[in-house]
Amino acid sequence: MKMRLVFAAAALLAVSVPAFAQEEEAGAEVETEALEPEHFHFHFEGPFGTFDTAAVQRGYQVYREICSACHSMEYVYFRTLGQQGGPFFDEEYPNPNDNPVIKALAAEFQIEDGPDDFGDMYMREGRSSDAFPSPFPNPQAAGAANGGAVPPDLSVITKARHHGPHYVASLMSGYTDAPAGFELQPGLYYNPYFPGRAIAMPPQLREGVVTYGDGTEATVEQMAEDVATFLTWASEPKQQTRKQTGLAVIIFLIVLAGLTYGSYRAIWRNLH
Amino acid sequence: MAGPSTYEPKSGIERWMDSRLPLIRLGYDSMVDYPTPRNLNYWWTFGGILTLCLVIQIVTGVVLGMHYVAHVDMAFDSVQRIRRDVNYGWLIQYIHANGASMFFLAVYLHIFRGLYYGSYKPPREVIWILGVVILLLMMATAFMGYVLPWGQMSFWGAVVITNFFTAIPLVGDAITTLLWGGFSVGNPTLNRFYSLHYLLPFVIFGVVALHIWALHVPGNNNPAGLSVKSRADTVPFHPYYTVKDGFAIILFLILFSVFVFYLPDALGHADNYIPADPLKTPEHIVPEWYFLPFYAILRSIPNKLMGVLAMFGSIGVLVALPWLDTSKVRSMRYRPTARWCFIIFVIACLALGYAGAHNPEGINLWMGRAATLYYFVYFLLLLPILGLVEKPKPRPASIADSVKSHGEPAATPAE
Numbered sequence: 001m002k003m004r005l006v007f008a009a010a011a012l013l014a015v016s017v018p019a020f021a022q023e024e025e026a027g028a029e030v031e032t033e034a035l036e037p038e039h040f041h042f043h044f045e046g047p048f049g050t051f052d053t054a055a056v057q058r059g060y061q062v063y064r065e066i067c068s069a070c071h072s073m074e075y076v077y078f079r080t081l082g083q084q085g086g087p088f089f090d091e092e093y094p095n096p097n098d099n100p101v102i103k104a105l106a107a108e109f110q111i112e113d114g115p116d117d118f119g120d121m122y123m124r125e126g127r128s129s130d131a132f133p134s135p136f137p138n139p140q141a142a143g144a145a146n147g148g149a150v151p152p153d154l155s156v157i158t159k160a161r162h163h164g165p166h167y168v169a170s171l172m173s174g175y176t177d178a179p180a181g182f183e184l185q186p187g188l189y190y191n192p193y194f195p196g197r198a199i200a201m202p203p204q205l206r207e208g209v210v211t212y213g214d215g216t217e218a219t220v221e222q223m224a225e226d227v228a229t230f231l232t233w234a235s236e237p238k239q240q241t242r243k244q245t246g247l248a249v250i251i252f253l254i255v256l257a258g259l260t261y262g263s264y265r266a267i268w269r270n271l272h
Numbered sequence: 273m274a275g276p277s278t279y280e281p282k283s284g285i286e287r288w289m290d291s292r293l294p295l296i297r298l299g300y301d302s303m304v305d306y307p308t309p310r311n312l313n314y315w316w317t318f319g320g321i322l323t324l325c326l327v328i329q330i331v332t333g334v335v336l337g338m339h340y341v342a343h344v345d346m347a348f349d350s351v352q353r354i355r356r357d358v359n360y361g362w363l364i365q366y367i368h369a370n371g372a373s374m375f376f377l378a379v380y381l382h383i384f385r386g387l388y389y390g391s392y393k394p395p396r397e398v399i400w401i402l403g404v405v406i407l408l409l410m411m412a413t414a415f416m417g418y419v420l421p422w423g424q425m426s427f428w429g430a431v432v433i434t435n436f437f438t439a440i441p442l443v444g445d446a447i448t449t450l451l452w453g454g455f456s457v458g459n460p461t462l463n464r465f466y467s468l469h470y471l472l473p474f475v476i477f478g479v480v481a482l483h484i485w486a487l488h489v490p491g492n493n494n495p496a497g498l499s500v501k502s503r504a505d506t507v508p509f510h511p512y513y514t515v516k517d518g519f520a521i522i523l524f525l526i527l528f529s530v531f532v533f534y535l536p537d538a539l540g541h542a543d544n545y546i547p548a549d550p551l552k553t554p555e556h557i558v559p560e561w562y563f564l565p566f567y568a569i570l571r572s573i574p575n576k577l578m579g580v581l582a583m584f585g586s587i588g589v590l591v592a593l594p595w596l597d598t599s600k601v602r603s604m605r606y607r608p609t610a611r612w613c614f615i616i617f618v619i620a621c622l623a624l625g626y627a628g629a630h631n632p633e634g635i636n637l638w639m640g641r642a643a644t645l646y647y648f649v650y651f652l653l654l655l656p657i658l659g660l661v662e663k664p665k666p667r668p669a670s671i672a673d674s675v676k677s678h679g680e681p682a683a684t685p686a687e
Contacts, residue, residue: 236362247533268515
């Protein structure tokens with residue numbers, strides 16, 4: 001019996017020693033695992049959260065002036081900005097295609113259309129019914145212009161990443177100098193929130209890089225938060241409707257459950 | 273309990289119809305005057321809940337099918353279009369996606385109910401086996417449905433799962449090629465999965481009809497596990513159980529709504545919001561939560577063929593269950609040892625789910641293996657042996673007696 005115990009202990013040791021050794025080795029290396037994103041306080045969070053229209057508008061400005069140089073948003077249409085729950089919704093224009101603000105935002109772009117009656121493609125002013133134009137004609141062109149890294153489409157980016165908006169805001173405001181010993185390949189930048197911590201996107205947000213129309217100070221954190229808000233709205237423009245509908249549905253169901261429970265008790269009471 | 277029909281046509285139209293196609297009689301006998309044990313508890317409400325789940329999935333699915341495009345270049349886009357531009361598309365799509373999870377939640381509770389109260393024992397073996405067939409069909413349907421949005425997890429999940437079939441000796445590669453419609457997961461795969469995803473729910477519907485038909489011959493099992501002996505043991509299905517099922521269904525819908533309206537993505541995976549890319553493998557390929565226990569069984573065995581066999585065997589063993597359990601006592605209420613074995617079985621299933629969600633390394637791997645072992649030991653050793661050696665507790669003489677002694681709150685007056 002004793003012999004067996006000794007064997008078991010020896011076997012345990014043999015198994016566990018290399019495991020410990022491995023852990024120590026890993027500890028000596030520079031950390032490459034991504035950090036948990038910082039927690040931001042967004043107005044749209046929680047069951048009763050609503051979008052702060054001004055923040056979504058500012059976020060659109062950040063996207064429009066900075067992100068859109070490289071990132072497409074294929075699934076978002078200008079008209080979406082003016083629909084109910086959108087940042088430029090105007091009650092006077094229930095059809096967002098008629099909204100002059102939306103029309104003006106779309107008209108800032110030249111969009112390729114066609115072919116015309118002669119078979120030629122031509123450029124025209126953007127309309128509210130157009131999708132956001134993509135900066136590159138195809139992923140290959142996008143990769144070629146960005147050192148091989150294709151900038152992802154941002155239409156559903158906050159749904160496609162864990163911690164969604166918190167991740168986006170942390171990433172955008174999280175660039176720092178690489179710690180000593182961290183090997184950074186040329187063309188990559190250090191960002192502790194990115195998987196592997198080396199990202200191909202250079203830091204984009206510098207204090208005052210955009211000038212907000214509403215006078216909000218354009219700090220890096222402010223812009224990061226605003227653009228994360230805009231991207232969250234864009235990933236699901238019906239989010240606010242969803243939460244409001246849900247409230248009505250659940251209240252209705254709770255009342256119905258109460259009534260049904262009452263009938264249940266009343267019906268079963270007759271049984272002896 | 274099928275017994276003679278008690279339906280009496282009251283109007284001329286009913287009499288006319290009854291002598292031609294007794295449809296009203298069928299409805300009356302199976303949903304109104306159907307004699308039901310009076311001691312059913314809330315675990316018995318999942319049958320109704322599951323029927324509703326199936327109807328919800330079919331109705332929302334048919335509408336989604338009007339807008340979805342089954343093509344590798346357009347599938348992902350069409351789902352976004354449904355979410356953004358189709359009237360109430362966001363609601364229908366979220367109900368359908370979360371509905372699959374709700375369906376599995378309910379079906380697992382329904383199965384555990386059957387295991388605990390011995391609903392698979394004579395004379396209900398056929399009901400049970402039909403139920404296993406429904407479970408298999410549900411799994412195939414859910415898997416193919418998850419492929420349709422053509423995100424990263426859709427694609428890579430399809431790659432992993434279709435690869436199981438290559439483990440079959442001799443014909444494995446041919447079967448896999450047939451599933452793919454080519455030599456890799458691609459557009460033909462998506463097209464046939466869409467076709468089958470549309471077909472299988474109606475097959476499920478048919479088997480559910482058989483399942484209910486088979487149920488209505490011997491009648492419901494019940495928490496006491498006793499057979500119905502007299503009219504005093506039963507109540508008519510309507511209004512007693514329509515109202516009780518109705519109440520449970522509404523509670524279930526509240527949970528369902530919480531997911532649809534407030535946590536629509538909680539049960540999914542973020543990677544599925546990235547369009548499928550055959551050249552980029554996601555860091556972790558994880559199936560939907562309802563497949564995790566089976567995934568854990570697969571990964572707890574180092575040999576691929578054996579792993580696949582164990583995974584399918586974990587469902588196959590359910591088919592043999594009515595003959596594996598040797599005990600004459602249905603309800604585990606009266607089986608003190610089996611009851612504990614069952615509770616550990618439930619814990620083992622949860623442990624398998626946990627192990628399936630994490631990388632098979634270190635403690636997770638060993639937990640998965642221990643739980644897999646227990647899963648099979650429960651069916652293949654514990655249930656056959658316990659039936660022979662266990663001394664069951666005394667049981668009440670009848671269902672009516674069990675209600676009096678057990679003090680089922682629903683059946684006794686409030687005062």
